[in-house]
Amino acid sequence: MNIIFDFDGTLIDSKERLFKLFSFLVSESELNFEDYWTLKKQGIGHAEILEKQFNYQSNAIQEFQIKWHQEIEKNYWINYDTPIFGVEDKLISLFENHQLHLVTARQSYEKAVKQIKALRWDRYFKSILVTKQEIEKSQLILENIEIKKEDWILGDTGKDILTGKTLQINTAAVLTGFLSEEKLKSYNPDIIIDSVANFMI
Ligand SMILES: [Mg+2]
Structure with a gap:
């Protein structure tokens, strides 16, 4: 079959890669690995995290999403995968x-x-x-x-x-x-x- x-x-x-990139893009974030994944595992997306925890407006969220997309498959981050x-x-x-x-x-x-x-x-x-x-x-x-x-x-x-x-x-x-x-x-x-x-x- x-x-x-x-x-x-x-x-x-890939959890470390995603957490590291989030922390890099949201430099004011003090979420640790566990905090971040507790939110994400409940199905809470980046837009909601950024809006509710960091007061991001829609243009800043959009900017984050674009950067995320550009960065997420770069070797530097991929190297965190195990x-x-x-x-x-x-x-x-x-x-x-x-x-x-x-x-x-x-x-x-x-x-x-x-x-x-x-x-x-x-x-x-x-x-x-x-x-x-x-x-x-x-x-x-x-x-x-x-x-x-x-x-x-x-x-x-x-x-x-x-x-x-x-x-x-x-x-x-x-x-x-x-x-x-x-x-x-x-x-x-x-x-x-x-x-x-x-x-x-
Ligand atoms: Mg998957």
């Missing part, structure tokens, strides 16, 4: 009997592939699909993978679960990423697991 993985928050831990414990072993064992794919909403295909190659994970994936934020994940998957209803998608956000629902495949939410268990439950995934490392089929 096909098993489709999201990248950030699912195979790699592989999630146990993921590689799970990829190795699933790779034996299944077709593995990676789908990410990153902006840059080249940079995503470079990062995956640096981890030496490219050998496990039959396809690496990058939306470049120009196309929905579900559309990109449909155009590249022959989906069957027994297939799985694993991801850390509501968007990943909704992608699986759109494709009418099985959905697994993981708790290694950007949303809390309570928040993920509201998207009604088929299963919720601590990590990709706990995925059993």
